[in-house]
Amino acid sequence: METQGVRAVDGAEALAAPPSASRARPSGHLWELDVLGRVWRFFTSVRMALVLILILTAAVLAGTLLDQAPPSVIADPASYEQWLERARARYGFWTDILNFLQLFNIFHTLWFKLIIGLLTTNIIICSINRWKGIKTTVFGARVRMSETFFQHARYNASLAAAMPMTTAAERVRRALALSHYRVRTETDGSSVAIYADRNRFSRFGTFLSHLSIVLILAGTVVGGVLGFKDPEFIVAEGATREVGMGTDLSVKLEHFTDEYWLEGPPKDFRSELVIYENGQEVKRGMIRVNSPMSYKGVRFHQAFFGQTAVMNVTDTSDALIFDEAVPLAWQTREGSRPVGSFDLSGQNRTVYVIGPTSGENDPLIPAGEMRVEVYRRDTGSLVAAENVSQGTPKAIGDLNVDFVRESRFTGLQVVKDPGVNIIWVASALMVLGLAMLFYFPHRRMWALCKALPDGKAEVRLGMTAQRDVSLTDEFKRLRERVGLALGIRPDGGRTAGGGDDV
Amino acid sequence: MSELSEYAFVATVAALSTAILLYLVNALGARSLRAFSLADGGSLATRSANGAYTTAGRYGTILAVNAFAFLTASLVFRTIASGHGPFANMYEFSLAFAWGALALYLYFELRYRLRILGLLVLPIALGLLVYATTVPSDITPLVPALQNDLLLTVHVAVAIIAYGAFTLAFGAAVLYLIQRRDSVRWLPRSTVLDEMGYKAVMVGFPMMALVVILGALWADIAWGTYWSWDPKETASLVTWLIYGGYLHARVLRGWRGQRSAMLLILGFAATLFTYFGNLFFGGLHSYG
Ligand code: HEM
Numbered sequence: 001m002e003t004q005g006v007r008a009v010d011g012a013e014a015l016a017a018p019p020s021a022s023r024a025r026p027s028g029h030l031w032e033l034d035v036l037g038r039v040w041r042f043f044t045s046v047r048m049a050l051v052l053i054l055i056l057t058a059a060v061l062a063g064t065l066l067d068q069a070p071p072s073v074i075a076d077p078a079s080y081e082q083w084l085e086r087a088r089a090r091y092g093f094w095t096d097i098l099n100f101l102q103l104f105n106i107f108h109t110l111w112f113k114l115i116i117g118l119l120t121t122n123i124i125i126c127s128i129n130r131w132k133g134i135k136t137t138v139f140g141a142r143v144r145m146s147e148t149f150f151q152h153a154r155y156n157a158s159l160a161a162a163m164p165m166t167t168a169a170e171r172v173r174r175a176l177a178l179s180h181y182r183v184r185t186e187t188d189g190s191s192v193a194i195y196a197d198r199n200r201f202s203r204f205g206t207f208l209s210h211l212s213i214v215l216i217l218a219g220t221v222v223g224g225v226l227g228f229k230d231p232e233f234i235v236a237e238g239a240t241r242e243v244g245m246g247t248d249l250s251v252k253l254e255h256f257t258d259e260y261w262l263e264g265p266p267k268d269f270r271s272e273l274v275i276y277e278n279g280q281e282v283k284r285g286m287i288r289v290n291s292p293m294s295y296k297g298v299r300f301h302q303a304f305f306g307q308t309a310v311m312n313v314t315d316t317s318d319a320l321i322f323d324e325a326v327p328l329a330w331q332t333r334e335g336s337r338p339v340g341s342f343d344l345s346g347q348n349r350t351v352y353v354i355g356p357t358s359g360e361n362d363p364l365i366p367a368g369e370m371r372v373e374v375y376r377r378d379t380g381s382l383v384a385a386e387n388v389s390q391g392t393p394k395a396i397g398d399l400n401v402d403f404v405r406e407s408r409f410t411g412l413q414v415v416k417d418p419g420v421n422i423i424w425v426a427s428a429l430m431v432l433g434l435a436m437l438f439y440f441p442h443r444r445m446w447a448l449c450k451a452l453p454d455g456k457a458e459v460r461l462g463m464t465a466q467r468d469v470s471l472t473d474e475f476k477r478l479r480e481r482v483g484l485a486l487g488i489r490p491d492g493g494r495t496a497g498g499g500d501d502v
Numbered sequence: 503m504s505e506l507s508e509y510a511f512v513a514t515v516a517a518l519s520t521a522i523l524l525y526l527v528n529a530l531g532a533r534s535l536r537a538f539s540l541a542d543g544g545s546l547a548t549r550s551a552n553g554a555y556t557t558a559g560r561y562g563t564i565l566a567v568n569a570f571a572f573l574t575a576s577l578v579f580r581t582i583a584s585g586h587g588p589f590a591n592m593y594e595f596s597l598a599f600a601w602g603a604l605a606l607y608l609y610f611e612l613r614y615r616l617r618i619l620g621l622l623v624l625p626i627a628l629g630l631l632v633y634a635t636t637v638p639s640d641i642t643p644l645v646p647a648l649q650n651d652l653l654l655t656v657h658v659a660v661a662i663i664a665y666g667a668f669t670l671a672f673g674a675a676v677l678y679l680i681q682r683r684d685s686v687r688w689l690p691r692s693t694v695l696d697e698m699g700y701k702a703v704m705v706g707f708p709m710m711a712l713v714v715i716l717g718a719l720w721a722d723i724a725w726g727t728y729w730s731w732d733p734k735e736t737a738s739l740v741t742w743l744i745y746g747g748y749l750h751a752r753v754l755r756g757w758r759g760q761r762s763a764m765l766l767i768l769g770f771a772a773t774l775f776t777y778f779g780n781l782f783f784g785g786l787h788s789y790g
Contacts, residue, residue, distance in 0.1 A: 046750050046751070046754040046755050047755070049747075049750060050747050050750065050751060053743050053744070053746070053747045054747070056740070056743065057740050057743065057744065057772075060736050060737070060739070060740045061740070063731065063733075063736065068731070107731045220729075229726075229727070231727075261643040263642070263643060265642070265643055265645055266645055266646060267643065267645075267646065268646055269646055288646065289646035289647050289724055290646065290647070290723055290724050291723075292723065292726060299726055301724070301725055301726035302646075303725065303726075413725060413726040413727070414726075415726040415727070420722065420728060423718075423728060424719070427715040427718070427719075430711055430715070431708060431711055431712050431715065434707060434708035434711055435708050437708075438704040438705070438707065438708055439708070469697070469700065469701065469704070470697055
């Protein structure tokens, strides 16, 4: 009972499937209880697919027109609050409404994923639904068609052949085969039925393109579950940093170089990296924007770069407690100055290092100096702040701080994504499927050679419209070829009906 | 070389403008011809009118082919001068878009012997060229992300074909809406226009899929992220989905004619949004 609806849909014969096959109703009188069938039909509905695609379109339009908060901001409620404050300047009164509707983070919301999930289900069920029909069309097409078929076929012709039926049939077969058609015949006492087709596997193109969409989504899920991504992996020149994320890798930046065109725009960024696994050097090389480096599935991409300040801190007893390059990878809200920070846990201190605004004369921080601000780590209150010139140590609160020199850091995107291979395979299938479908469309021609009482033969040809592409040219070409094979001049012979001349 | 490219550009604009005039004469000639022959039942005068109208059309085609050749030359010279394909800025991409529209249009004209679409597509191509003159045309050096010649050249080449095909589909859709009751004598029958739109989408849809995929591949190599919901990549995906919606509505729900034509117009709007998107939003593609 529950499968009735499914069968009604599955049984739709591909040959002459009405466009509304998927809307077929089960004939059973218990259709009210046919839950599975109803759900199934719900998901085969093209209207649903169209509605989903339209919602996606609207969501994406909103997502491109409205500012979207970056994932790192979303992850941290405090910085999201700050982000919202800035958004308020732009969207004013609407900010809260937009925020409530989650429109500042459209692509990562549950409802966006839900729509994508529904569309995937939709695609899977539609494909299963059509599988049988496609298989029948490709492997089990009927060879013999009725008289009425030839009368009503959109493209049809009738040719008189001055030869016996079997000879005529053989010539028709040859003509079609020479046109690169695959020909099947069925003979009975008074007629030979012929079916010829070409590019029949193109029918699977629909299936391939649907399958590939499901695979692409699967690939993103695999990547999301088994992979990781660190878009802001910063390493200072000379420093070594652990990758973490469950790997035993660490990365050292030997050297960073940036080059510019004479006209000003950047020409090249490159980082010389060394990769260590459990402390052992395993790989070394140079990466640039279009050529990443990869080790055991973990890829290192050049993403950004910036300035560091090598800082040197001693405590009251003159013991060296910090000696590292501090990447100034962020910007202060006022004055857009490059800023970085480090923690001195033993001292309960957090130290901010602020550099001069680049490219201008900074009134607060002259070139060659760094502003150093020391905060209590637990309360966040300011302890002391001073400008420090390069090479001249200075006491700031209970610390003695030296700005040793400037250097560079590189910003890498560190990615592991095992799903990406699935995605490229799926993409290839998609393009293959679409190319088959649209550039090598399936063509089918039926013919019937009938013996006439006078020992001659009548040959009827019929072609149905493939989807709705005009086959006028193709039919004309085939008819002429068949005609020639039967000894009829191109302009001779009766031809009937059909077709648009485009 | 870049001077040669500019001369070829000027020649393109001249040839294209003249071609548009001739296409117009051709279409109007066809109209007066029909009107005349209706009144007169066909006469010697009709035949000479007929001759004039096809002559205008034939020269129109010749000029359109010339414009196409000049534009090709302009792009080739520029490629030689700059050392990379036409994808570094809006100027280069406008020329390339116009090239795609012309290429696809000429292919369809020769294949289906239908000049009427030119009446819409050629002015669109001219519009793109005129737009190109309003943006800086200096040869700009490539920023690091764009230094992936092969991948980007293919990406852009395929995009050009897809956009060209969608422009053609748009032309067919607009003419369809004018002709939907088959009341305009000098236009082809509405079913023909409807089908032209479909055929153009058949060419463009797989190409657009390839555009999105190659874009993702490039992003993966350059940034380590094949998809970041960057406005430009998102817009191109949506464009593709709209044409996907068009195909499904047509094949599965039998949409024809007006509704189908509206989808093509929506699709072309999305294409333009994708193309001019850089002007509205930032994002990774914002070097344009
Ligand atoms: C973004 C997602 C989708 C893509 C890219 C896609 C792609 C395609 C393509 C290219 C065709 C061939 C159209 C033609 O011959 O003109 C097609 C046909 C079809 N699609 Fe989809 N499709 C998608 C989603 C769906 C969904 C959600 C459904 C279910 C409602 C569906 C059901 C079908 C069916 C039943 C056919 C006709 C198959 C046939 O005639 O053999 N598709 N699809």
